[in-house]
Amino acid sequence: MKNYKMIICYDGTRYLGWEHQPGKDTIQGKIEQVLFRMCGEGEEVKVIGAGRTDAGVHARGMVANAVMETELTPDEIRNYLNRYLPEDIAVKEVREASERFHARYNAVGKTYRYTCFAGPVKSVFDRKYHTTLDKMPNVEKMQQAAEYLMGKHDYKSFCNNPQMKKSTIRVVDKIEIRAKSGYIHFTFHGTGFLRNMIRIMVGTLLEVGNGNMKPEQVKEIIDAKDRSQAGPMAPPEGLCLIEVDY
Amino acid sequence: MKNYKMIICYDGTRYLGWEHQPGKDTIQGKIEQVLFRMCGEGEEVKVIGAGRTDAGVHARGMVANAVMETELTPDEIRNYLNRYLPEDIAVKEVREASERFHARYNAVGKTYRYTCFAGPVKSVFDRKYHTTLDKMPNVEKMQQAAEYLMGKHDYKSFCNNPQMKKSTIRVVDKIEIRAKSGYIHFTFHGTGFLRNMIRIMVGTLLEVGNGNMKPEQVKEIIDAKDRSQAGPMAPPEGLCLIEVDY
Numbered sequence: 001m002k003n004y005k006m007i008i009c010y011d012g013t014r015y016l017g018w019e020h021q022p023g024k025d026t027i028q029g030k031i032e033q034v035l036f037r038m039c040g041e042g043e044e045v046k047v048i049g050a051g052r053t054d055a056g057v058h059a060r061g062m063v064a065n066a067v068m069e070t071e072l073t074p075d076e077i078r079n080y081l082n083r084y085l086p087e088d089i090a091v092k093e094v095r096e097a098s099e100r101f102h103a104r105y106n107a108v109g110k111t112y113r114y115t116c117f118a119g120p121v122k123s124v125f126d127r128k129y130h131t132t133l134d135k136m137p138n139v140e141k142m143q144q145a146a147e148y149l150m151g152k153h154d155y156k157s158f159c160n161n162p163q164m165k166k167s168t169i170r171v172v173d174k175i176e177i178r179a180k181s182g183y184i185h186f187t188f189h190g191t192g193f194l195r196n197m198i199r200i201m202v203g204t205l206l207e208v209g210n211g212n213m214k215p216e217q218v219k220e221i222i223d224a225k226d227r228s229q230a231g232p233m234a235p236p237e238g239l240c241l242i243e244v245d246y
Numbered sequence: 247m248k249n250y251k252m253i254i255c256y257d258g259t260r261y262l263g264w265e266h267q268p269g270k271d272t273i274q275g276k277i278e279q280v281l282f283r284m285c286g287e288g289e290e291v292k293v294i295g296a297g298r299t300d301a302g303v304h305a306r307g308m309v310a311n312a313v314m315e316t317e318l319t320p321d322e323i324r325n326y327l328n329r330y331l332p333e334d335i336a337v338k339e340v341r342e343a344s345e346r347f348h349a350r351y352n353a354v355g356k357t358y359r360y361t362c363f364a365g366p367v368k369s370v371f372d373r374k375y376h377t378t379l380d381k382m383p384n385v386e387k388m389q390q391a392a393e394y395l396m397g398k399h400d401y402k403s404f405c406n407n408p409q410m411k412k413s414t415i416r417v418v419d420k421i422e423i424r425a426k427s428g429y430i431h432f433t434f435h436g437t438g439f440l441r442n443m444i445r446i447m448v449g450t451l452l453e454v455g456n457g458n459m460k461p462e463q464v465k466e467i468i469d470a471k472d473r474s475q476a477g478p479m480a481p482p483e484g485l486c487l488i489e490v491d492y
Contacts, residue, residue: 122336
């Protein structure tokens with residue numbers, strides 16, 4: 001048995017998210033199915049992802065690992081996966097990893113990008129990979145608000161899991177907001193993120209950008225530790241997991 | 247009544263092509279429906295396109311004109327269209343044109359791009375806008391073959407309309423083939439193209455690139471004036487109408 005590290009790309013549009021759910025289309029489920037077949041349909045293959053992405057969220061650099069028994073080389077495993085996976089999931093790389101490598105426990109950082117589009121004419125060809133806004137928000141105000149969101153904080157107000165028993169303290173060391181040709185790209189880097197945290201941060205930043213909230217209010221929202229104080233959750237299609245650090 | 251010129255973008259994946267067909271989803275049909283409603287559902291509105299694109303073919307710069315009676319400004323017409331058209335059709339620009347402007351008769355040139363992908367890992371996010379190849383063809387050989395295809399020729403061998411009664415002579419003044427990061431982009435410019443002509447030219451060039459045909463054979467194919475001598479028709483999803491010249 002060897003442990004393999006994989007880098008995976010997917011268009012999450014038609015999936016219920018990363019995590020395996022019996023009878024549902026999920027990315028983890030699709031990959032496990034193909035690997036099970038590849039390994040001769042003996043034992044089940046378990047694929048461990050660096051994290052879970054929500055229904056409709058995309059990834060350009062999801063990392064996962066799987067312990068398997070196979071005679072194929074890593075490149076052959078990659079080719080096998082790409083041949084049998086649906087066209088909206090691709091495996092960019094397969095490498096042999098140390099037996100202790102665990103895609104979730106060993107992840108030390110993640111980069112996510114959220115993309116909005118507010119141009120005068122809707123954008124046809126990448127329409128499934130951004131959220132369309134009615135008007136261009138004030139980017140400078142959102143950048144001011146983002147300053148409060150960065151750092152080490154208790155992000156309870158930005159977590160959609162009311163039963164969360166573990167710590168809701170996280171470190172977000174980068175929030176970059178750039179506007180270009182009608183697009184607004186939000187790039188987040190942190191040690192890890194709570195359930196729906198990025199989408200709630202984006203929803204809150206857009207409230208600021210649309211003038212419904214002052215940048216300083218974001219500080220109060222953090223201090224409140226109360227989900228109802230933050231903005232709405234931005235839709236999934238704008239979100240993409242870009243990279244996982246180890 | 248005024249004449250309006252429009253520049254239209256569409257993802258042709260789910261359409262039976264540009265041209266109106268009763269009871270079928272076509273791009274012309276969708277636009278005519280919305281304009282009919284916009285003009286108060288009085289007289290039918292006829293949209294004249296610069297040309298027809300096949301089922302599944304895309305456009306970034308289709309040009310069309312329509313003679314209509316409306317109080318809306320050109321920008322308001324554009325916004326109305328973008329609000330009510332499906333998400334895979336967008337109108338980039340609407341301008342008032344001279345009453346004699348005719349999108350088809352006045353077109354003097356067209357640029358099409360055909361995109362193939364032959365990278366080691368399938369490409370997920372733009373998968374509907376290219377044709378995937380099993381292996382990278384020889385670009386230099388295709389460029390040699392393209393030299394024969396350029397110029398003023400009778401392109402009967404590259405026309406899928408056996409009943410074509412009119413002249414099959416056309417001028418193709420540019421065929422550029424570029425490979426980059428696993429993609430191969432074929433750019434064609436000419437005065438006009440016969441039915442399926444670009445897809446048959448690409449299919450023939452790929453035969454050369456895959457070593458099934460010598461570059462010089464393309465000259466013989468042109469001279470034969472016989473469709474059966476040319477290569478197969480490349481699939482529609484790789485093709486996009488980029489620009490129309492007037």
